[in-house]
Amino acid sequence: MLVLVLNCGSSSVKFQLIQTSPEAIEAGTEKKLARGNIEKIGMTTAIVSFQAEGKPPVKETPVILEHRVAIERVLTLLTDPQVGILKSRNEIGAVGHRVVHGGEKFSKSQVITEEVYRQIVECCELAPLHNPHNVRGYEIAHELLPDVPHVAVFDTAFHQTMPEYAYIYGLPMVVYRRHGIRRYGFHGTSHRYLTWRMQKLLNKPASEFNLITCHLGNGCSITAVERGKSVDTSMGFTPLEGLIMGTRSGDLDPAVVLHIMAKEELTLHEANTMLNKHSGLIGVSGVSNDMRELVKESQKGNKAARLAIDLFCYRLKKYIAAYYGVLNGADALAFTGGIGENSPLIRSLSCAGLDCIGIQIDPERNEKLNGSEGRISPDDGKVGVYIVPTDEEMMIARDTVHAVAGKL
Amino acid sequence: MIREVGVVGAGETGRGIVQSAAGAGINVVFCETSEERVAEAIAAITAVLDHEIERWGLTKTEKTVILSRIRGVTSFEDLKSAPMVIEAVHDDWALKSKVFTALDRVLPPEAILVTNTSSLSITQLAAQTHRPDRVVGMHFLLPVPKRPLVEVVRGLHTSDETVRRAKEFAADINKTAIEVFEYPGFVTTRLILPLLNEAMHVVMEGVASAADVDTAMTLGYNFPTGPLELADRIGLDEVLLWMEQLFRELGDLKYRPCPLLRKMVRAGHLGVKTGRGFFAYDERGKKKKES
Numbered sequence: 001m002l003v004l005v006l007n008c009g010s011s012s013v014k015f016q017l018i019q020t021s022p023e024a025i026e027a028g029t030e031k032k033l034a035r036g037n038i039e040k041i042g043m044t045t046a047i048v049s050f051q052a053e054g055k056p057p058v059k060e061t062p063v064i065l066e067h068r069v070a071i072e073r074v075l076t077l078l079t080d081p082q083v084g085i086l087k088s089r090n091e092i093g094a095v096g097h098r099v100v101h102g103g104e105k106f107s108k109s110q111v112i113t114e115e116v117y118r119q120i121v122e123c124c125e126l127a128p129l130h131n132p133h134n135v136r137g138y139e140i141a142h143e144l145l146p147d148v149p150h151v152a153v154f155d156t157a158f159h160q161t162m163p164e165y166a167y168i169y170g171l172p173m174v175v176y177r178r179h180g181i182r183r184y185g186f187h188g189t190s191h192r193y194l195t196w197r198m199q200k201l202l203n204k205p206a207s208e209f210n211l212i213t214c215h216l217g218n219g220c221s222i223t224a225v226e227r228g229k230s231v232d233t234s235m236g237f238t239p240l241e242g243l244i245m246g247t248r249s250g251d252l253d254p255a256v257v258l259h260i261m262a263k264e265e266l267t268l269h270e271a272n273t274m275l276n277k278h279s280g281l282i283g284v285s286g287v288s289n290d291m292r293e294l295v296k297e298s299q300k301g302n303k304a305a306r307l308a309i310d311l312f313c314y315r316l317k318k319y320i321a322a323y324y325g326v327l328n329g330a331d332a333l334a335f336t337g338g339i340g341e342n343s344p345l346i347r348s349l350s351c352a353g354l355d356c357i358g359i360q361i362d363p364e365r366n367e368k369l370n371g372s373e374g375r376i377s378p379d380d381g382k383v384g385v386y387i388v389p390t391d392e393e394m395m396i397a398r399d400t401v402h403a404v405a406g407k408l
Numbered sequence: 409m410i411r412e413v414g415v416v417g418a419g420e421t422g423r424g425i426v427q428s429a430a431g432a433g434i435n436v437v438f439c440e441t442s443e444e445r446v447a448e449a450i451a452a453i454t455a456v457l458d459h460e461i462e463r464w465g466l467t468k469t470e471k472t473v474i475l476s477r478i479r480g481v482t483s484f485e486d487l488k489s490a491p492m493v494i495e496a497v498h499d500d501w502a503l504k505s506k507v508f509t510a511l512d513r514v515l516p517p518e519a520i521l522v523t524n525t526s527s528l529s530i531t532q533l534a535a536q537t538h539r540p541d542r543v544v545g546m547h548f549l550l551p552v553p554k555r556p557l558v559e560v561v562r563g564l565h566t567s568d569e570t571v572r573r574a575k576e577f578a579a580d581i582n583k584t585a586i587e588v589f590e591y592p593g594f595v596t597t598r599l600i601l602p603l604l605n606e607a608m609h610v611v612m613e614g615v616a617s618a619a620d621v622d623t624a625m626t627l628g629y630n631f632p633t634g635p636l637e638l639a640d641r642i643g644l645d646e647v648l649l650w651m652e653q654l655f656r657e658l659g660d661l662k663y664r665p666c667p668l669l670r671k672m673v674r675a676g677h678l679g680v681k682t683g684r685g686f687f688a689y690d691e692r693g694k695k696k697k698e699s
């Protein structure tokens with residue numbers, strides 16, 4: 001079956017075409033036939049990049065003012081005789097949609113029925129910046145491809161197995177009941193992919209090991225996975241909680257927010273943007289939100305850049321140690337995401353001084369394996385430390401196949 | 409959502425509308441009388457956005473994106489592609505009617521003409537055009553990007569569809585619209601002015617000091633700014649102009665301008681813009697602490 005994976009953001013559409021089937025998933029022989037990206041939708045010119053297997057890459061800058069036009073463009077590219085790979089859009093067997101928030105209603109991926117659609121729309125209240133675009137993407141794709149099943153894959157679903165004591169905040173319970181204020185967690189599809197992949201690397205089923213997964217990209221989160229199930233994760237009600245991120249503060253004394261708002265006479269909007277867009281690595285360093293830049297600057301002796309790196313790694317280390325405790329010991333620790341996969345320095349700093357709980361990194365492996373999959377802890381290390389490049393699209397395609405077959 | 413909007417006049421209100429629309433993802437073409445004025449307007453908007461960045465309300469990338477949606481022109485011809493054009497020139501009948509006549513001639517007949525007047529008659533402006541059903545008032549409050557309200561004003565011939573489109577545009581730029589029929593002062597001006605005027609009477613009659621009047625209203629009724637400071641910020645000459653207009657139009661004694669207001673205007677104490685009104689202000693418009 002050919003699955004089109006769609007990820008619609010506020011001004012972007014990312015997509016992949018994946019050839020897959022229950023058998024291919026079993027055998028690990030799924031194939032990516034095409035991938036692409038449309039950015040800057042609604043701006044003066046959009047940026048389209050696309051490549052199908054064995055075909056020349058496409059880079060163009062048309063005017064795309066709307067998601068509908070963008071998704072139509074996706075289908076046109078896929079069926080283009082020169083650069084595309086399909087004869088007709090009818091060859092697409094199903095569409096998998098990334099949906100950020102599934103609230104408490106969805107603990108696994110779902111074929112989108114009218115009822116499911118209604119419930120996803122209800123979740124817009126919890127993720128007003130993301131879900132509306134995901135919903136819009138589905139509505140358009142459903143109109144353009146009305147005869148195939150559409151499946152929603154939620155970022156929050158994997159974390160629905162967290163126990164109550166891990167997801168309830170120490171606040172009056174009435175705010176949970178009235179407004180759904182609780183910890184939901186995000187990046188679930190990535191943490192789940194890592195869990196699945198570690199079965200191959202450790203050569204045993206997920207039910208037989210405990211795992212800590214670190215997704216370190218633009219947004220960062222860490223998850224404690226107990227025998228295949230998420231039991232705690234660092235992001236909470238929104239993606240702001242937990243680790244230090246590129247532009248987000250992560251954990252904070254909530255009184256600080258109230259105090260700053262009073263002192264600087266900030267509006268809700270200004271306070272929100274400060275925490276989400278002006279904090280984290282960029283806020284502390286004043287240099288960049290890009291870890292590669294910070295490492296370079298730090299090597300040149302920039303103290304603010306070094307401080308940002310130290311904060312980032314220290315916070316991460318605290319979480320790793322805490323989740324080790326939550327799990328009563330972990331068999332493995334996996335790094336993924338732009339930073340997790342590509343920064344030997346961050347991996348080594350955040351694991352430094354954790355040999356007390358059996359976490360060690362082999363410096364040579366850490367450098368040599370950078371960017372690719374494999375073990376970076378020494379052979380006799382008690383906890384296996386791994387790099388596992390994530391693949392959320394593959395996971396969405398898999399879920400789509402399974403959901404359509406009714407096997408989720 | 410409307411894709412493009414035209415704005416005529418880039419004074420404080422015009423720039424505010426330009427910034428609000430571009431900030432909400434709408435492309436804006438604004439028209440000024442010369443290239444210099446276009447450049448000045450862009451510089452002023454850039455300064456406001458930079459200030460927003462300093463207040464953590466915006467990122468540099470967002471600023472670039474917002475500015476990329478704004479285009480300044482010097483001819484009404486260049487507004488032709490916009491389905492809606494908002495006139496925000498000085499609130500003066502001769503000027504506004506000239507602009508309206510010219511816009512009506514240049515713009516395609518289906519385009520909606522919006523006037524930002526707070527005092528002139530929409531019906532009378534609409535009569536200058538061949539499309540009175542597609543003329544509507546939108547009264548924005550200053551500073552436009554910070555005030556989430558707009559009064560959508562119906563003239564006698566304004567069609568329901570035009571009102572609907574104006575309300576839709578208000579929603580697109582994240583403002584709540586209230587619908588009002590053409591009448592002197594609409595709602596906001598008509599209600600706030602007598603309050604400011606009455607506060608001045610209280611001071612004039614020696615009931616309480618200016619500072620205490622403002623404290624009474626900020627603490628007692630949760631006003632973000634006291635009525636006398638608000639009058640200083642609007643400009644006492646403006647307040648007087650307004651009161652006189654309401655008094656003239658409605659003829660009711662309750663709109664009679666307070667003699668103290670008249671006296672202060674004659675003395676040149678116009679509020680924030682002259683550094684002195686009921687209170688003293690520094691160059692940045694910040695109220696000075698009383699010594």
